[in-house]
Amino acid sequence: MSHHDHPSHVHHHFENETQQFDSDKMGMWLFLVTEIMIFAGLFCAYVIYRTHNPEIFHYGHQFLDKNMGALNTLILLTSSLTMAWGVRAAQLSQKKTLLTMLGLTMLCAFGFLVIKYFEYSAKIHHGTLYGDRYVWQTEEHGGEHGAGGDGAEMHSLAEAAQDANAVHQDAMAGGAQLTDASMKLPSSQYAPAPAGPEGFDINEPAEAKAEEATHKFEQPAKAHLFFSIYFIMTGLHGIHVVIGIICIFVIFVLSAKGAYNSTYYTPVDLVGLYWHLVDLIWIYLFPLLYLVD
Amino acid sequence: MSNKSHHLEPGHPTVGHVSPLPQLFMVFGALVDLTVLTVGLSGKLPGTTGMLIAMGIATIKALLVALYFMHLRYDRPFNGYVFLAAIMFVACFFGFASLDTATYRRDIAPYEANKLMESEGKPENMYKTARDEWQSKHGGEGTSLHTSGEEAAAPAEGH
Numbered sequence: 001m002s003h004h005d006h007p008s009h010v011h012h013h014f015e016n017e018t019q020q021f022d023s024d025k026m027g028m029w030l031f032l033v034t035e036i037m038i039f040a041g042l043f044c045a046y047v048i049y050r051t052h053n054p055e056i057f058h059y060g061h062q063f064l065d066k067n068m069g070a071l072n073t074l075i076l077l078t079s080s081l082t083m084a085w086g087v088r089a090a091q092l093s094q095k096k097t098l099l100t101m102l103g104l105t106m107l108c109a110f111g112f113l114v115i116k117y118f119e120y121s122a123k124i125h126h127g128t129l130y131g132d133r134y135v136w137q138t139e140e141h142g143g144e145h146g147a148g149g150d151g152a153e154m155h156s157l158a159e160a161a162q163d164a165n166a167v168h169q170d171a172m173a174g175g176a177q178l179t180d181a182s183m184k185l186p187s188s189q190y191a192p193a194p195a196g197p198e199g200f201d202i203n204e205p206a207e208a209k210a211e212e213a214t215h216k217f218e219q220p221a222k223a224h225l226f227f228s229i230y231f232i233m234t235g236l237h238g239i240h241v242v243i244g245i246i247c248i249f250v251i252f253v254l255s256a257k258g259a260y261n262s263t264y265y266t267p268v269d270l271v272g273l274y275w276h277l278v279d280l281i282w283i284y285l286f287p288l289l290y291l292v293d
Numbered sequence: 294m295s296n297k298s299h300h301l302e303p304g305h306p307t308v309g310h311v312s313p314l315p316q317l318f319m320v321f322g323a324l325v326d327l328t329v330l331t332v333g334l335s336g337k338l339p340g341t342t343g344m345l346i347a348m349g350i351a352t353i354k355a356l357l358v359a360l361y362f363m364h365l366r367y368d369r370p371f372n373g374y375v376f377l378a379a380i381m382f383v384a385c386f387f388g389f390a391s392l393d394t395a396t397y398r399r400d401i402a403p404y405e406a407n408k409l410m411e412s413e414g415k416p417e418n419m420y421k422t423a424r425d426e427w428q429s430k431h432g433g434e435g436t437s438l439h440t441s442g443e444e445a446a447a448p449a450e451g452h
Contacts (some may be wrong), residue, residue: 021308022369029372033379040383044390051394052401070332074325081321084312085361091306205299269309276362283354285345291335 009264021266028270032277035240039281042233046288049225055085058293061224063126064118069290072115073282079108080279095255096213099269104254105275109245116238124130126156160250230289237285240278247271320361320400327354399428 007017014020039200086101125128251267254260260268305311331350338346360366365373 018308024371025361025368026375029375033375036379036383040386045381048390048394051391052398066335073328073406077321077324077328080358080362081317081323084317085314087297088312088314091309091311092304169362243367262304265309273363276358279362280355280358283358284351286347287331287335287351291331292347292381293335293339293346 005279007263012290017263024266024270025273032273035277035281038114039233039236042229042236043284043288044208046229047231048231053225056223056226057224060230061290061293063123063227064230064290065122068115068119069286072112075108075115076279076282079105081273082108082274083275087265088149088267089261090255090268091262093261094234095258095261098255098260099252102248104256106248106252109248111242112241113238113245116234123231130231132222187208217240233285233289237278238280240281244275244278247274310364312364316361320357324354324357404440 006012006014010017010020014023080150082101082104086098086105089095089101090096152196251260254267322339327350331347334343334346334350337343365376
């Protein structure tokens with residue numbers, strides 16, 4: 001095929017625009033797979049920690065506002081709809097609709113982040129943060145410690161005692177009496193766990209409090225693990241939302257310049273795929289962190 | 294499905310699949326309904342049942358997004374295979390990690406109980422006692438901590 005047979009948007013190393021489009025899309029899907037793998041590692045950490053410490057998740061999820069999570073889910077779903085609509089508009093050379101839809105998608109994305117901001121600040125306010133018992137675990141490195149901080153927990157005897165306490169609580173819940181050591185500590189004494197100086201400042205809704213009162217224990221040791229997982233998973237997802245906003249903004253500007261129409265709209269399609277994946281990951285994050293107890 | 298099937302209509306792209314608007318709205322409606330359903334069910338079905346149902350609903354939602362919003366249903370099949378392969382690898386990843394977790398779970402509780410005793414100045418050999426007690430209490434009975442498969446395997450490993 002001679003060069004001048006190519007439409008201007010088809011690179012010379014592609015046979016035709018179908019081949020170029022398919023290659024672009026396949027490349028995007030391969031990238032999305034690597035994204036799935038990144039999050040799979042985190043979901044796997046969730047599964048393992050949850051298997052070992054179900055009580056932590058039962059306890060921790062009470063601090064998350066189900067309604068805020070549900071609202072954010074609806075916002076992301078709406079943004080997925082507008083993104084898909086935007087791709088359709090680009091395919092049909094409907095520039096105005098395309099710009100509207102991209103704008104709405106960005107609006108939803110910002111709305112998502114605003115709600116996340118409120119959720120995060122509530123947690124910062126209450127001190128329900130990753131590894132909040134450790135002065136060296138600051139906001140900035142919380143992420144790393146979320147998945148890998150276990151080794152460092154063994155630093156102090158108090159921590160070791162706390163860890164073991166969880167085991168005892170576990171055992172008591174299962175109707176077991178481990179040893180004389182555990183008998184010395186009836187479950188009522190677990191409530192003021194030998195935690196760090198600040199402990200947990202609980203300000204959750206009344207029904208959650210009532211629910212909590214029925215627990216065999218008030219606060220499991222290692223409760224911070226839930227928040228480590230919560231923050232690293234929602235945090236990484238939030239970073240993806242921010243990246244998504246940037247990408248959508250770029251194609252918004254290019255769309256305004258008339259870069260996309262029915263003959264060439266690949267970037268809109270690929271950003272759309274990325275955005276839907278961000279939505280797809282949230283579809284799993286939401287029930288796992290907010291709903292399942 | 295071929296990507297070339299749409300260029301007959303005027304104004305349509307030569308590549309890719311154009312989703313009809315009613316379909317997009319229907320998918321969106323289904324996603325919202327399923328979200329309302331999963332929120333409504335939360336807390337009502339405890340334990341594994343609740344988890345399985347929540348994950349089932351999430352998977353239906355994920356499929357709707359992937360098949361329609363991400364056009365996988367109308368896309369080149371290869372992209373679907375790539376996606377499926379990723380899911381299969383994730384399943385293997387989760388499967389083997391869970392196997393490992395389940396295998397060693399029963400050893401961890403007595404170990405940590407022993408750490409408590411050490412911190413209280415008890416002799417170190419309490420670990421074995423604690424573990425024996427743990428196993429005699431939980432062995433054979435299907436508590437929430439163990440599956441029956443692990444029960445069969447663990448005593449041989451423990452002694």
